[in-house]
Amino acid sequence: MLKRLRTDFRLSIITLLGASALLGITPFAIMRFLQGNFVAGSIDTSILLSICGVMAYAWITGDTRRSGMVLAVIACSGAVAVAAVVGEVGLFWLYPCLVTAFFLVSPRIATFLNLVSIAAMTALGDVFQSDVQMWTFTATALVVSATAFAFAHRTDNQRERLEHLATIDPLTGVKNRRSMDEELNLAGAHAERSGLSYALVMLDIDHFKKVNDEYGHGVGDVVLVDLVTLIQQSTRKSDQLFRYGGEEFVLLLPGVDGAGLTAVMNNLQHIMRKKMRHPGGAISASFGVALLGPGESIESWLERADTALYEAKETGRDRVVFSDNMSAADADVSVGSPELAG
């Protein structure tokens, strides 16, 4: 439970808001019933129950996006309703609700909710003792909203930037190994649910060290970027390329097997041979290919592709080797040879 609170920011805000609502609104609900103000007491009770319901929904389903949205709407509309019933003292509740909305939904939606709530409050002219009080309230509420927006917008940008830094390889712009682990797990779960076939291609540039040694790291970097561009141009949009490390890449291909996979690999190798160049001439790559087997773990899948790549390197480079788990018939290659013509 504590781990979920630590790792899920929105869930922690929903829980904090729920706990604050329980502690902060309950005494007011009781007091209003005791004072005979049943309308205000009922509104407080409804807000309390709704917040508790949303909090329970968020914990059970993990859907904090929807829960956050509902909670932000409940908080803002609840504050307006309370002010409409109890008058001036109810105004103060809107301030925390305006700020909280920015923690629960996107800055744009929170701003919209803020403006609607402030406009609704201002429209309830009876709540205010004077015009000066009304405009003071409107101005201060707008200042609170604008400040909260600026803060939330900046935080969102920083979060996106951090996410980018943590998941994207800065040289080539493709996803890094960390993202790959997540995507492979998703692919495994999807394959189990839907039965869709997934192929994994591990590829490694041949004699890349020579390129670096002879022409410098700058030229090596250009070769890496060219390789990524070439693969992305030669594969489908749904295929995903990851930088596994150094000059090694992983290509995840959904929905291909058998003859289709053989054709994809033939095509890729053909294009690489034709177009991959460095100042000293052509550049080749070796490929290890594995199809995800039924019930197979991601680790075993990766290991089979890696073993196939190792075999491609050991048997001369510039070739494609299918993992031996893939039958020759599926791969549309001759029986007894797991590799395509090198």
Ligand SMILES: Nc1nc2c(ncn2[C@@H]2O[C@H](COP(=O)(O)OP(=O)(O)OP(=O)(O)O)[C@@H](O)[C@H]2O)c(=O)[nH]1
């Ligand atoms: N330019 C550049 N080189 C890199 C980068 N990352 C790793 N390398 C280099 O890639 C080379 C990999 O060398 P090796 O592992 O010996 O592989 P190889 O020379 O391609 O040999 P084989 O794979 O056996 O064909 C090393 O020289 C690394 O310095 C990078 O981001 N940029």
